Amino acid sequence: MGCVGNALWFLFGGLIMGLSWVLAGVLWCITIVGIPIGTQCFKFASLAFFPFGKEVVYGGGVGSLLLNILWMIFSGILLAVEAALIGCLFCITIIGIPFGMQCFKLAKLALMPFGASVR
Template identity: 70%
Template sequence: MGCLGNIIWFVFCGFWQGLAWTLAGLLWCITIIGIPIGMQCFKLASLVFFPFGKEIRYGGGAVSLIANILWILISGIPLALSACLNGVLLCITIIGIPFGLQCFKFAKLALMPFGAQVY
């Protein structure tokens, strides 16, 4: 199911959401200070492209908290809103509910990407 789910996800949502994460990463990499945040965006973009079969666990410390606050103010809110909108649209149909739930998982990730680990 993971391979088929990833293919369907990529066609309907994953490409656009992954592209948004990649664009956010490119914008962060414009400055030298933002390069670590941009690199995290690229890592999470690869997760957003093909999410099925992977799990996210949250943790982190003080540095992650500061980075998350800065992230929410600059890039997190637009990414979270777009993921929520996609999730609501996908949950309209019964077939789209698993994909909508993935969108809601990425909305949470868009608000707190630092300190998150992918398994």
């Protein structure tokens, strides 16, 4: 299911969500201070392109909390709202529920990307 799910995901929503993460990363990389945040965006863009078969593990400390607050103010809320709305659209049908669940996983990640790792 992982390979087929990723292929279908990329065609029906993953391309848009992945490009959103890439755009956020490019905008953060314009400034020198934002380069670490931009590189984190690029890491999670690959997850947004192909999320099936991958798990997000959350952790971190005070530094992650401060970066998450800064991220949420400037980029996180927009990406989370986008993922949640697309997830709700997918969950309208029974067939789309697995895709909607991936969207909700990305919405949570969009709110708290620092301190998270993908396995």
